[in-house]
Amino acid sequence: MDLNDLDFENIGSWPLLHRVIFIISVCVILSGAFFYYVTMPQMDQLEQVKAKEVTLKNDFKIKAALSSNLEEYRAQMAEIKIIFNGLLNKLPSNAEVASLLDNISFIGANNGLQFKSINWGVTKDEELSTEVPISIQVIGKYEELGSFAADIAALPRIVILDNLKLTKANDELMTLNVIAKTYRYKESKK
Incomplete structure (x- = not known):
């Protein structure tokens, strides 16, 4: 078919x-x-x-x-908060920033230094803090300048010496130009 x-x-x-x-x-x-x-x-x-x-x-x-590891992370967070709060307590408040100038003057005088100038700089806002610079110019012997820097570092509040410039004034004396910076925490230390 x-x-x-x-x-x-x-x-x-x-x-x-x-x-x-x-x-x-x-x-x-x-x-x-x-x-x-x-x-x-x-x-x-x-x-x-x-x-x-x-x-x-x-x-x-x-x-x-x-x-x-949640419990370990929580313990770490608690430890970090304690450290953070301790560091925050080392930052000066507004009132302490004002007295910082007096402290620096006292430390300089204690170390036998002569102040040529000590002035507030322009504050600079950063993400978490405000930078407060203090421009300092002092004259003294090398050892006195070193003691001054060590005493500033020993203050109970955080103060950073920045832009150090050391020049010879005469045979014995030297001039130190420095910016002392401290910080205020924006949220709690206003």
């Missing part, structure tokens, strides 16, 4: 071999369409979910490691 002789309106009259081939062809086409339109998108979605699962597992491992 020739393919042109087959009647598509009456498939039941076809010979058995042709009916089997036709049914298998239709099943293959339907299976392919089902696989392409239904199964393939689900497989892509499955791959995405698997990738997300790996990411979530890694996140979980990181968080589990962090949470297993």
Whole structure:
């Protein structure tokens, strides 16, 4: 029988071999369409979910490691707060900044130095603090200048000596130009 002789309106009259081939062809086409339109998108979605699962597992491992050390982190945070508060207490308040000038003058006089000038500089706001510079020019012997610097460093408040410039005034005396910087904490020491 020739393919042109087959009647598509009456498939039941076809010979058995042709009916089997036709049914298998239709099943293959339907299976392919089902696989392409239904199964393939689900497989892509499955791959995405698997990738997300790996990411979530890694996140979980990181968080589990962090949470297993939570008490240690809390203890460290408490220790850091104590250290931070101790350092904050070393920063002068506004009233203490004003008396700092007197302290520096007293230390200089105690060490036998002559003050040529001592002036407030321009304050500089930084992220957490305000820098308060004091420009100092003193004359004295080398040892006296060294004692002066050591006594400034021994103050109970943080004072940093910056931009030190030492020049010879005469055979015995030297001139020290220095910027003494201290800081005020913006939030609690205003």
